[in-house]
Amino acid sequence: MSNGIPGFAYHRVPVADGVALNTAVAGTGPAIVLLHGFPQTHLMWRHVAADLAxxxxxxCPDLRGYGxxxxxAETGPDTYSKRTMAADVVALARAFGHERFALAGHDRGALVAFRAGLDHPAAVTHLAGLDxxxxxxxxxxxxxxxAAVGWHLYLMAQPPGLPEKMIAADPDAFFGAFLDQWIKNPAAIPAETxxxxxxxxxxxxPSIVADYRASAGIDVAHDTDDRARGNRLRMPVTVIQQDWGAALGYDATALWQAWTDDLHHHTTTAGHFMAEEAPAEIIRHLRDLLTR
Structure with a gap:
């Protein structure tokens, strides 16, 4: 397999000063933007995207800093804040002529989607977050x-320098560990992918670490401010997760309900990489969302 989605056209789309996103596009009709997670690229959506098209x-873009x-370069906390990355997504959709669009994200992409829904409610018609x-x-x-399950969050939250050096010492071992540990069906990510x-x-x-570092700083500040102001997601929201709440002792549905009044929350038996492990299930949930 190549690093592209078959049948999709590829574009480099400027979305901010000095930043262009590698983007795959196909189909006609209402727009849906699909945002990938870590440690992946837009290719993780290959099965789902082909159906929705x-x-x-x-x-399907690669997020800034990925793919x-x-x-x-990280010049401050805003460079890789989810607010900045969400603005990228809105600019990207507009570049293709879509002022309003549905938005689905996995992992890091879901955090960008969440921020886009809060910051740009007039643009985001439907919102889905995966795991x-x-x-x-x-x-x-x-x-x-x-908290040991999230050890990487704490590593990449550290000031610039040490995390980057540690990961660069053996990047395939570092990133590969997540591909191995977070999957239930290894065949879903074949060797070439x-x-x-x-x-x-x-x-x-450096950019992946900067993305995570932002989530331990400025992204928390933005969420805290929204919670204090009562800012909530105004569009229909679907969340699909592994049953982390049962494993770690929290009510995932209740946490999401604090952010939206129109929530469909689902648990899956697939692993973290559910768009690749269980694409039919994810397609079904997304299509249900798009009818709400």
Whole structure:
């Protein structure tokens, strides 16, 4: 397999000063933007995107700092804040002529989607998040020995320098560990796709760390401010997660309900990489969302 989605056209789309996103596009009709997670690229959506393109305009970018998109140097906390990355997404959709669009994200992409829904409610018509909690809630539920599952969050939250050096010492071992540990069906990410992900991550260590560092700082501040102001997601929301709440001792549905009045929350038996492990299930949930 190449590093592209068959049948999709590829574009480099400027979305901010000095930042262009590598983007795959196919289909016609209402737009849906699909945002990938860690440690992946837009290729993780290959099965879901192909199905949705039958009756939607499907836009699949590499996030800033990932894949073949631009990777600006971290000049401050805003460079990789989810607010900045959400603005990228809105600008991207507009570049293709869509002022309003549905938005689905996995993992890191789901955090960007969440922020886009809060910051740009007039643009985001429907919102889906796969296997993530909002940043503020994520940190709140991580405590005691259960926090060991998120060890990488603490590593990449450290000031610039040490995390990047440690990861660069053996990037394939670092990034590959997540591909191995977070999957229930290893065949869902074949060797050639795994190679694409690892190659992309090797080229993006500083920007990936900067993305995570933002989630331990400025992203928390933005979520805290929204919670204090009562800002909530106004569009229909679907969340699909592994049953982390049962494992770590929290009520995932209740945490999400604090952010929206129109929530469909689902648990899955698939692993973290559910769009690749259980694409039919994810397609079904997304299509149900798009009818709400």
């Amino acid at each position: 039958a009756d939607h305009t499907v836009i 073949a998109s631009d990777k600006p 993530v909690l909002p940043t503020l809630d994520m940190w709140d539920v991580m405590h005691g020995v259960s 795994r190679a694409v992900y690892l190659s992309a991550c090797r080229e993006a260590i």
